[in-house]
Amino acid sequence: MSRFRIYLREAIVSLSRGGGMAIASTISISFTMIIFGLILMCFLSLFQASTKIGDQVELLVFLKDNVSAQDINGLVGTISNMEGVASVEYVSKHDAWEKFKKYFQNKINISDIKNPLPDTIKVRTKSPDYIAGLSKVISQFPQVDETRYPQQLLNTLNIMVQKITLIGSLLLIGFALASLVVISSTIKVSVLARREELEILELVGAEPNFIRMPYILEGSFIGFFSSLLAIFFFIFLSIFLSFTVVNINPPWSFFWPLNTSLWILMCFIIVFTGTFIGFLGSFISLRNVGKFSVTKDF
């Protein structure tokens, strides 16, 4: 049997025979992962909200008078193929004026006014980061009179996203380190409870890796199962919140307040962090195993 299969078998057997200790470790670590997940969820929600606002921002391209339909089509095609462009919509000056009139129908008298609006191309970008660059390039085209976008809003959003990312990352890293301390302490307790086993294995000639690896894998499994417990908690929390706070019906509520891809990302981060911290916690707790075989002097 290969070494890894032995380690894996030993870890699984140890977990199944660990009884209360394994369950207690899993539950206590899952609480840590829930707090970690809550911070992550808040961070991702804020990130999602700020990105959503950014995605709504349009680049308006006002065209000069008397640009031919052929030129407009050509320009729309050119802009559509530019990097970072998500969608392009052409609004003729006629359509824009009809819309304007309809909107202000009963509010102001505009029947005598000649249509002052230009032909416009609305450009949506894949990310707000592209807007300034595209604006600069598009404004150079001969058919274009001017381009406009809410620069102030974008700058504020940019700063906000940067701050959220920085603060969120710091919080998450800080909490991950705190979790590492909690988890390695939890694992240390279970390792101490089995100190005798470790000593016996040393005395009968087990190499340090042969002793450590099953325990490290066991710690990783505990971290993994704790993360799954935390994810179940978030599923129930999301369903509960969607019913009571936002009143949306399942299945759309399932991922509230995040969108599907961010939910999957959150789950992945929780599982990865939990498993990795379980691995690292066990590794730290077992770092001295195998060294006392050098000689214990009393």
Add this chain to the structure above:
Amino acid sequence: MNPAIVFKNVSKIYHGQIFGLKEINLEVEKGDFVFIIGHSGAGKSTLLKLLYRALLPSSGEVYVNNMNLLKLKSKDIPVFRRTLGVVFQDVRLLPRKTAIENISLCLEMLGLSDREVKKRAYKSLELVKLSAKSRAFPNELSGGEQQRLAIARAISYYPTLLIADEPTGNIDLKTSWEIMSIFESLNRMGMTILITTHNPIIVSKMNKRVIQLKNGQVESDSLEPTPIVYEQI
């Protein structure tokens, strides 16, 4: 001659002042059966721990199968230990493993095939007459059965040297004789056996070489097999 064990002027001092062993010089030939006797604190366990490299001497040299244990590197200790069979004073079985698993896990360290591991593990259990209890956990075994399981684990490596620290310590006389008969048959198979014990009846009736320790020194060493009346134990 090719000795299995050599102690050359070996002393062991604990905490810089307490002598565990004092200037020990002795040799054990391959295939010998030797009892180490003495009061509690005489240095029996220290002597055995030096042999399986759980301790280093404060001075002197210890050789096992021509290997100077002082020169053994840390990374080579596990490999060295797997050449010995050791039965520990407090049995030291893995509590969450069954009898067969206690043996198999040790054999798996050697990198043997699954079939060979299984074969050797069952053969070892058979030798100590414990096959019927292969699926039992240590806490489900009696003191004598635990001791036999510890012996089965120690011999599963097919070692040339078997060290046993008080193997009859907490068991009745009948079981002690059963265990001694296992050691004797292993010795007949060519295994060098070194046993520490407190039991004068066993020592006198086994008629083997006896090394008596007192205050960390060799008090007597009956090189020829001699029946011994052992008053001091």
